[in-house]
Each structure stands twice: as C-alpha cells, then as structure tokens.
Amino acid sequence: MTSNRWWIVALLFIATTVNYLDRILFSVLIPVIRGEMHISDQEYGYINGAFQIAYTIGFLFMGKFIDSVGTRIGYAVAVAWWSLAAMLHTAAGSGFGLGFWRAMLGLGEAGNFPAAVRTVAEWFPKEQRALATGWFNAGSNVASMVGPPLFIWVTANWGWRVCFVATAMSGLLWMILWLSTYRAPAEKTDGPREPQIGWTDALRHRQTWGFAVAKFLTDPVWWFYLYWLPPYFYDVRKFKLAEIAWALPFIYLMADFGSVGGGWLSGFLIRRGWPNGQARKMAMGLCAALMPIAACAALVEDRVLAVLLVSVATAAHQGWSANLYTTTSDVFPKKAIASVTGIGGCLGGLGGFLFSAVIPGYVVTHFGYTPVFLTMGTFHLIALVFVHRLLGDMKPVE
Numbered sequence: 001m002t003s004n005r006w007w008i009v010a011l012l013f014i015a016t017t018v019n020y021l022d023r024i025l026f027s028v029l030i031p032v033i034r035g036e037m038h039i040s041d042q043e044y045g046y047i048n049g050a051f052q053i054a055y056t057i058g059f060l061f062m063g064k065f066i067d068s069v070g071t072r073i074g075y076a077v078a079v080a081w082w083s084l085a086a087m088l089h090t091a092a093g094s095g096f097g098l099g100f101w102r103a104m105l106g107l108g109e110a111g112n113f114p115a116a117v118r119t120v121a122e123w124f125p126k127e128q129r130a131l132a133t134g135w136f137n138a139g140s141n142v143a144s145m146v147g148p149p150l151f152i153w154v155t156a157n158w159g160w161r162v163c164f165v166a167t168a169m170s171g172l173l174w175m176i177l178w179l180s181t182y183r184a185p186a187e188k189t190d191g192p193r194e195p196q197i198g199w200t201d202a203l204r205h206r207q208t209w210g211f212a213v214a215k216f217l218t219d220p221v222w223w224f225y226l227y228w229l230p231p232y233f234y235d236v237r238k239f240k241l242a243e244i245a246w247a248l249p250f251i252y253l254m255a256d257f258g259s260v261g262g263g264w265l266s267g268f269l270i271r272r273g274w275p276n277g278q279a280r281k282m283a284m285g286l287c288a289a290l291m292p293i294a295a296c297a298a299l300v301e302d303r304v305l306a307v308l309l310v311s312v313a314t315a316a317h318q319g320w321s322a323n324l325y326t327t328t329s330d331v332f333p334k335k336a337i338a339s340v341t342g343i344g345g346c347l348g349g350l351g352g353f354l355f356s357a358v359i360p361g362y363v364v365t366h367f368g369y370t371p372v373f374l375t376m377g378t379f380h381l382i383a384l385v386f387v388h389r390l391l392g393d394m395k396p397v398e
Contacts, residue, residue, distance in 0.1 A: 005123050008182065009132050012116045015079060015174055016139030019112045021147050022086045022105060022167045023051075026098075028148045029160045033098070036160075043095040047102050052357065054103035056349030058110030063342020064199045066111060067335050071119045072182050074338070076175050078111025083171030090161040113325070113345060114338035121329030121337050122184055127270040129329055130283070134263025134322035141252040141259065141318070144226070149245075195398060197336040202343065205397055207331045210390025212344040214324055217383040219348030220355030221291070221376045222317050225251075227356055229310065232369050237303050247307050254311035255318045262287055262319020266326070276330055277394035280323050284387065287320040288380035295377025298370040313377075320380055324387075330394045355379075 026033070030044060039047070066074030085104035092098045120132045151163050202208045233239040233247060262283055269279035294313035297306045328340045360372050 005128075005132070008119060008123055009135050011174070011178060011182065012119060012132075012136035013139045015075070015171075015178075016112060016116065016136050017143045018079075018167060018171050018174060019082070019109055020140045020143030022082060022171070023109060024144060024147050025086075025151060025163055025167060026051075026089075026102065028151045029155060029163065032155055032160050037092075037094060037098070039095045039098075043099075047095060047099040049353075049357075050099040051102040051106040052349060052353050054106030055110050056106075056346050056353065058107040059114070059342040059345035059349060061107070061342075062111035063114040063339040063345070066115050066118060066338035066342075067199075070184060071115050071122065071338075072179070072184060074111065075115035075119070075182075076179050078108055078115060079171050079175045079178070080108075081111070082108030083168040083175070086164050086171070087168035089164045110342070110345065110349075114341040117325050117328060117341045118334065118337040120326075121334050126276055126330060127267045130263035130266045130280070130323050130326040131260065132263070133325050134259040134261070134319070137318060137322055137325070138256040138259045141255040141314075144252045145249045148248075195333055197333060197397070199336075199339045199343075202332070202336055202340050205332075206390045207327075207392070207394075207397060208340050208343055210387055210392075211324065211327055211340060212347040213386045213390070214383040215344040215348035216351040217379045217386070218317065218320060218324070218351075220351045221313070221379055222321075223352040223356035224360060224372065224376055225310065225314055225317075228360060228364070228369070228372075236369055237306060239303070251307065251311045251314055255314035258287075258315025259318035259322050261315075263322035263326075265319070266323050275393065277392065280327060280330065280394060281384075281388060283323045284320050284380075285384055287316040287323075288384045290316040291380045292377040295373045298373035317380070327387075327391055327394055331391065331397055333396070 026047070030039075033039065034044070062074075062078060066078070068074075069077075082105050085101055085108055088104070089098065089101045092101055116136055117133065120129050120136070124132050154163050154166065197205075229248065229251070230244060233244050239247065265286070266279045266283040269282060270276060274282070290312055294309045294316060297309035297313070300306050300309065325341065328337050328344070332340050355376075363372050
C-alpha cells in the first residue's frame with residue numbers, strides 16, 4: 001500500500017510539472033512568437049487575460065466534473081483536454097488564434113489541482129496528506145526552474161512550435177500511464193457513511209468560504225512573484241540576464257523546500273498528538289508570519305539579501321498552500337473535495353487577476369514596486385483570520 005501511495009504522488013508530481021510547463025511556455029517564448037506574428041503588447045495582455053479568465057471559470061466546471069466521474073477518468077480528461085489545446089497552439093496564425101487556444105488551455109488546466117487534491121484524499125491518511133500535497137505541488141516550481149532553458153534550447157534548434165508539441169505529447173503519455181496504472185482504493189463499507197454533499201450544498205457551508213477566501217487573498221501573492229519578479233530584478237535591481245538566470249531557479253528551488261517542509265510540519269504535529277485543525281493552523285500561521293519579513297526584500301539595498309528574502313516568501317507561500325489545499329480533505333467527504341477545491345480555485349484565479357495583473361500594473365507604473373511588495377506581505381495574515389473563523393476546528397462536516 002505504501003509503495004502504491006508514493007507512486008501515485010510521483011504521477012501527481014509529473015502531471016503538475018507538465019501542467020506548469022504548458023502554462024509558462026507562451027510567456028517564455030513570446031519574444032520569438034511576437035516577432036513572427038507581430039503581436040503588440042496590448043494583444044499579449046489580452047492573450048494572457050484569455051487564459052486567466054478561462055482558468056478561473058474552468059475551476060468551477062472541472063471540480064464538479066471530477067467529483068461526478070471520479071479521479072481516474074476526470075483527471076485523464078483534464079490532461080487530454082489541456083494537452084490537445086497546447087498542441088493546437090501550433091495551428092494559430094494570429095493573436096486571436098493564440099488567445100483562443102490559451103483559453104482552451106486554461107479550461108483544461110483548471111482540472112489539475114481539484115483532481116490531485118482528491119486523489120491524495122483517497123489514498124493518504126490525514127497526517128500524510130499535507131506532505132503528499134507538498135510533494136506534488138513542488139512540480140510547479142520544478143517547471144519554473146527547468147522549463148525556460150529547455151524551451152529556449154529546443155526553439156533554437158527546431159523552432160517554437162516543437163515546444164508545444166513536446167509538452168502536449170508529455171501530457172498524453174502521462175494520461176496513458178495514469179489510465180493503465182491508477183485504480184481508486186476500495187471504499188470501506190464497515191465505517192460510518194460519508195454525507196452526500198453536492199456542489200450547491202458546498203456553497204452553504206462556511207468551511208467552503210473559509211477555504212475560498214483564503215485562496216482569493218493568497219493566490220495573487222504567488223502570481224505576483226511569478227509575473228513580476230523578472231521585470232523587478234531587471235528594472236529595479238539592475239540584474240543582468242545571467243544574474244536573473246541564477247536568481248529565479250534558486251528562488252523556485254527554495255519554494256520546493258517550503259512546499260514539502262510545510263506539508264511535513266503539520267503531519268509531524270498530528271503524529272505528536274495535536275488536533276488536526278491546530279496542527280494545520282500552526283503550520284499555516286508560521287508560513288503567514290514569515291511573509292511580512294520576506295516583503296522587506298523591497299526595502300533592503302543588498303541584492304543577494306533581496307533574493308534570499310524573496311525565496312523566503314515563495315517557500316512560505318508554498319508551505320501555506322500545501323496545508324490550505326489539505327483542509328478540503330480534512331473537512332469534506334471525498335466526493336465533494338474536487339468541487340470545493342474548484343470553488344476556491346475560482347476565487348483564487350479572480351484574486352490573481354485583480355491583485356497580480358490589474359492593480360499591480362497601475363501601482364508599479366505610478367508608485368513603484370515597494371507598495372505592492374509590502375501589501376502582499378499582509379495577505380496571508382489576513383487570510384489566516386478567515387481560516388480560523390470559517391474553517392474552525394476543521395472537523396468533518398455532517
């Protein structure tokens with residue numbers, strides 16, 4: 001059983017890595033694609049907006065779909081959808097075509113986290129779920145580390161369209177491996193029967209809104225660092241491209257440690273006898289407390305210290321996320337986990353659109369980066385209040 005569990009985590013890790021490779025591919029190769037298709041900065045913004053909006057909406061549909069058909073089929077459909085959408089980027093001949101396929105990609109990619117979180121809940125006991133989530137969530141950071149240099153090398157040798165074909169084929173191969181090896185564990189029939197909670201029922205529970213509001217407030221922090229760190233380092237810190245090339249991989253490597261470490265901490269506390277809710281809140285509280293300290297990266301003069309503080313922020317956020325995702329499986333029955341994760345993911349996408357794209361663009365232009373960094377440092381602490389008030393002791397709902 002144990003070997004099966006960690007094989008499943010490996011599959012989830014690979015799927016999340018492929019998911020993020022498809023996601024970041026367009027932004028990495030936009031200088032090449034822009035030169036060929038004559039895409040303006042405004043069109044580039046519209047294309048990214050098409051992905052973000054579709055990704056946000058897709059969470060609602062994908063979460064409900066996965067709970068309806070199960071993780072085995074639901075995950076396979078989501079990966080097949082986004083892989084085919086990635087491949088069809090190669091057929092686009094204009095900004096409009098790229099925007100359409102980015103939107104299709106966003107709809108499919110929204111299925112990754114609802115399916116992965118529910119899979120962990122099906123296979124792992126509570127004290128191991130946050131650690132397992134931390135491991136598969138680390139795939140997002142690995143993609144950000146290895147993707148850019150790999151894409152640039154492939155493009156230099158075979159052209160940018162081959163990159164989309166390669167990531168699409170990786171997803172389709174994963175789908176075949178998933179369908180051929182994954183089987184949900186047999187449900188126990190001698191224990192108490194889980195309550196039946198549908199999508200609309202979940203909206204009536206305050207625990208759903210505790211998770212969703214926390215996603216709304218904290219997901220934008222991750223998106224902000226993902227979108228704005230390269231221009232910040234280049235324009236404000238005066239990093240050269242070679243310096244950015246070492247800084248970003250280091251930052252995302254530290255995020256991997258935070259993802260796994262944050263998940264391990266709450267499991268360790270549960271094994272030591274802590275109540276489930278207290279253990280999750282302690283791990284999340286520690287991560288949230290680090291965020292204002294990390295936000296001081298905008299105030300320090302030393303560039304290396306700035307990189308280290310940003311690394312603390314990304315590591316703390318990923319540790320927070322490993323535990324926040326796990327709260328859905330702590331509280332809700334298995335057949336509602338993907339739906340609740342989807343609802344929270346939708347609000348997280350909306351928060352990302354507002355606080356990592358629209359508002360920072362205006363603030364950075366008129367006031368600089370410092371106000372945005374300092375504001376982002378407060379979001380996790382505010383979210384922790386909502387987690388405490390709405391998720392409560394994180395006992396299963398009745």
